[in-house]
Amino acid sequence: MLKLDDxxxxxxxxxxxxxxxxxxxxxxxxxxxxxxxxxxxxSGSGKSTIGRMILGLNPVTSGSITFNDRPVQAGREYYRHIQGIFQDPFSSFNPVFKADRVFAMIKDAYYPAVPEPEWAERVAASLRDVRLNPDQVLGKYPHQLSGGQLQRLLIARALLLDIKLLVADEITSMLDASTRIDVLNLLAELKSRGLGVLYITHDLSLGNYLAERTVVLRRGSVVEMGLTDRVFGDPLHPYTRELLSAVPRLHEAWDDATPVDTCRYHRRGGSGGLLEAEPGHFVACAHLSTCS
Known part of the structure; x- marks a missing residue:
């Protein structure tokens, strides 16, 4: 479906x-x-830049991004299939417009011929899909709703389109713990319906909870990727191990991560600087900047 190539x-x-x-x-x-x-x-590893390129908000300098074997081309038809949700839900809403306006804009742009009663039912069904009560959110201004409600409103908006891919960029970082789990469970439910999700995060525990596959980015380059249980269960790159060791554990005393200088993959990188260490598990040389 979505492919990034070099x-x-x-x-x-x-x-x-x-x-x-x-x-x-x-x-x-x-x-x-x-x-x-x-x-x-x-932070600063290039995660959000990748998300913005996928959404057509930043052009690619070199390489290619394709969706269903076609080059990414920002426009109305592209956004019918790919939508993005970002870290701060409040910035996605105009504070002087009520929540209804978000859905009215979708209708005007994509479904102008749909009768108002039918559209109202579609909106209500979409809100119920994200576990929101239409009577409690429609007609409200953004400041009258919580961050979790606003994030789910954005997901409901995306569901009104024929989306195939959701780019979710740090969408839970501003939410409290209980609301965060609600949103993650909602993404898992949408995944079961066939939706693809690129979940951009710096929180390893949430990535481990949600994703089948994990891509670890360091200074703009992929250093490890593969099935999530393999990347988290047997991290091969020193950076991945340092990230995992930095996750606080309530039952253990804090200890600084010990850098690893040696790398068994030095000068053995394959295509794109990655070596397939085991089936479906790729890792880069720890000395990526000097490895030739």
Whole structure:
């Protein structure tokens, strides 16, 4: 369905754009229908940049992103099938418009011929699908709703379209623990209906909870990817191990992660700098910046 092939993104910097910084380098992975892929990395690793390129908000410098074997081309028809939800749900709403406006815009853009009574029933059904009571959210301003309600409103909006892929960028980071689980369970339910999800997060525990496959990003490059139970159960790259060791455990004293200098995959990287260490489990050299 969605495929990234050797994708690189450079941003021009400096007073006259004479210099550039590489935010994403040679990234390749896929998302298939009915699958959640977790894109994990620390802040500044390039996760959101990848999400924005998939959504057509930033152009690709080199490489390609395709959806159903066609190049990504931002536009009304593309957004009928791919939607994004971001970290701050409040920024996705105009504070002077009520929640109804979000759904009215979808109707105007995609379904102008649908009669109002039929559209109202579609909206109500979509809200019930995300466990919202239409009577309690429609007619409300964004500031009258919680962050969890707003995130589910955005998911309901996406469901009104014929979406195949949802790009979920840190969508639970501003929610409390109980609401966070509700939203994650909702994504899992949508996955069971055949929706593909790219779940962008820096929270390893949530990625482990939700995703079948995991892609670990460091400084814009993929250092490890594969089935989630393998990546988390037997992390091969030192960076992945450091990320896992940094997860707080209530029953253990805090201990700094110990860097690992040696790498058994040094100078053995395959295509895109990744070696298939075991079936479906890929890892990069720990000395990626100097490995040739």
């Amino acid at each position: 994708v690189t993104k450079e941003f021009r910097i400096g007073a006259f754009g004479g210099k550039s910084v590489t935010a994403v380098q040679n990234v390749s992975f896929e998302v298939v229908p009915g699958e959640v892929v977790s894109l994990i990395g620390e």
